[in-house]
Amino acid sequence: MKKSILLLSAALLGCAPLVRAQDYHLSAPDGKTTVDIRAKGSLQLSVQHNGSAVVPGLRLAMELGDGTALNGESKVRKTQKQSVKETIQAPVAIKNSSISNEYNELRVQYRDHYAITFRVYNDAVAYRFETDFPDSITVKNETCDLQVPAGSEAFFQWADLAFNSYEHLYDKAPLDSLTASRNTQLPLLLNAPGGQKILFTESDLRDYPGLYFTGQGGQTLHGVFPPAVKTERKNDPSDGGWDRNFYPGSTYDYIARTAGKRSFPWRIIALADNDARLLNNEIVYKLGAPSRLQDVSWIKPGQVAWDWWNHWNVTGVDFRAGVNTDTYKYYIDFAARHRIPYIIMDEGWYKLGNILERTPDVDMKAITDYGRQKGVGVILWCVWRTLDEQMEPAMQLFAQWGVKGVKVDFMNRDDQAVVNFYWRCAEAAARHHMLVDFHGAHKPAGILRTYPNVINFEGVAGLENDKWTDKLATPQMAVTLPYIRMFAGPMDYTPGAMRNAQQRDFAAINDNPMSLGTRCQQLAMYVVFDAPLQMLADNPTAYENEKESLDFITRVPTTWDQTIPLDGKVGEYVAMARRKGNTYFIGAMTNWTARDITLDLSFLPAGNHRMVLFRDGVNADRNGTDYKREERSVTRNDKLTVHLAPGGGWAARIE
Structure with missing residues (x-):
């Protein structure tokens, strides 16, 4: 730094x-x-x-x-x-x-x-x-x-x-x-x-x-x-x-x-x-203690293909999908094809209560070696207390395998003793050059600056909740989080659902889940939500069948050179622009109320720019998967009127 x-x-x-x-x-x-x-x-x-x-x-x-x-x-x-x-x-x-x-x-x-x-x-x-x-x-x-x-x-x-x-x-x-x-x-x-x-x-x-x-x-x-x-x-x-x-x-x-x-x-x-000014306030990061790490070159943010939300529910393959070596090699192949740097192996790869004992169908060395050949790193899920009790031998074993990070889950407390675990885990992971994604976690409170290998936090009612309820991961929640929870730091909301439903069509299905709201709202989350380690929650088969959406998602960076709040009101809607290098992205989302908003493009440099945009389709109020992809030329003098369907979104890449 x-x-x-x-x-x-x-x-x-x-x-x-x-x-x-x-x-x-x-x-x-x-x-x-x-x-x-x-x-x-x-x-x-x-x-x-x-x-x-x-x-x-x-x-x-x-x-x-x-x-x-x-x-x-x-x-x-x-x-x-x-x-x-x-x-x-x-x-x-x-x-x-x-x-x-x-x-x-x-x-x-x-x-x-x-x-x-x-x-x-x-x-x-x-x-x-x-x-x-x-x-x-x-x-x-x-x-x-x-x-x-x-x-x-x-x-x-x-x-x-x-x-x-x-x-x-x-x-x-x-x-x-x-x-x-x-x-x-x-x-x-x-x-x-x-x-x-x-x-x-x-x-x-x-x-x-x-x-x-x-x-x-x-x-x-x-x-x-x-x-x-x-x-x-x-x-x-x-x-x-x-x-x-x-x-x-x-x-x-x-x-x-x-x-x-x-x-x-x-x-x-x-x-x-005003509400929009909350979107770019970094006071929590600024008040965190400076980094304790001398070398941060090994910390590589990026996207990650995730298995648990989609219940390993891949199709069209000649192996039995599940927590096994063949399935994870399939996820690695998918990640490699689409320039996704990581996969996560969630619950099931080790015998609960003992991180050092793998389940019979998982050959961890074969999986990590295969990932290394393909340029895809492996991140491992584990329960916090088990990791805490086996911290050093577990970290040494992960390093031996070539694991790139850990997703640590279920702390669910922030009394002094458990707060101290966060710091022990961050330090041990840093010594072994591993990223940390805390789940079942309290809100971020400065540790991301002190240990920049702590690359994300949950502490949010994210997309996983759509597996069992329609009350939490809603469009209403999606346009509230950026102003409040995201103020504290990044959040592992885990977006990316390719099955999208309006309220009347939604059903909570654990093994084949869908999202509340439209496809374009899911795409916009990749721009609006802070997440240096950003999940693709759906399964590879679903993404391969939706190549336009997948192509947009995988081109969205997970870190930014500049954030530009455009408009918004807590719990109603949000619109934000981001810049990475010379490329700009825009994301906009609304709650269950359809609305028209105006996006002022005056933040762009002078000249003509090519925009690829995704907007809610004319029937998105009936079918959440309906969207239109369009290309057009824009300049910094343009003001775009954007229609958002109920639970809708709008997303664009400008080059």
């Missing part, structure tokens, strides 16, 4: 042993966002954006197990203020290859072994605690209580603190719906009455539990955390999920036991004047 850093100013505001001023003011580089900080007596801040109080009050504190309170009662020893303007060159360019990182910062250092750092960006405010105790500490609790403007509404995802897959519907409701009996996960997006968008999340989450919010039915969000786990319920191998679902049994009365000298997770308040 190359960075160019320009420190605009670095001024000590108080070098004397004590600083008398207890209230501080900090502004964004563009001056539109300001923060007032009360650092003595009761730690509080307020945030104003364009003259409006978007966060009237935020109370912060940390309580340690020995009774020590980090709450501003201590003496302020010194303060430091600096302005930073730098460019981050991302080794895995999720949205943009060059990321502008400009902010003003205030660090308030207290006499009693702690400090708080505040940063103000043009589109976000962030703060974090830092401690400097000589020994380890117990964090009993952290206070993060936010007041928001009266009349705000939120997009809640109700969640269980103890066991949470992060795969929930969004419930758009008044803020007072958040009561003491409910918890909502992050990211949390609010619509303020003045039209501002306020999004809360976190970054640099390590050796600490994830943050949630609960409430009292008013205008205050109360931060809560999963407690540290003492024991887990005993798993019975005769029960389903015995190798993967580890529910907490008893817990401690604290949230973390950790090093005394450390920095804690960043708490983030992101701001946007």
